Amino acid sequence: xxxxxxxxxxxxxxxxxxxxxxxxxxxxxxxxxxxxxxxxxxxxxxxxxxxxxxxxxxxxxxxxxxxxxxxxxxxxxxxxxxxxxxxxxxxxxxxxxxxxxxxxxx
Numbered sequence: 001x002x003x004x005x006x007x008x009x010x011x012x013x014x015x016x017x018x019x020x021x022x023x024x025x026x027x028x029x030x031x032x033x034x035x036x037x038x039x040x041x042x043x044x045x046x047x048x049x050x051x052x053x054x055x056x057x058x059x060x061x062x063x064x065x066x067x068x069x070x071x072x073x074x075x076x077x078x079x080x081x082x083x084x085x086x087x088x089x090x091x092x093x094x095x096x097x098x099x100x101x102x103x104x105x106x
Contacts, residue, residue: 034063
């Protein structure tokens with residue numbers, strides 16, 4: 001994939017790739033071997049230096065035992081989407097309360 005795409009997407013992918021690897025207690029070397037790619041290529045994917053091609057994304061997803069969508073940073077179910085929205089709403093409400101309290105004190 002061309003690395004000139006959406007920077008936010010690239011950052012999300014990199015963070016997600018690292019998270020999934022660490023959740024499985026894998027070293028970069030282990031995951032690279034499982035996905036049949038070089039360690040240096042894998043490291044560059046985590047750092048966001050290069051973006052993997054679709055075939056490599058498929059191998060990474062298979063090695064991590066996740067679906068393609070989850071690897072790319074997406075959610076795997078409507079329930080997960082709902083939970084994330086609820087979490088964000090709660091954070092926004094707490095932030096608004098804090099702002100309001102600071103305005104009273106100011």
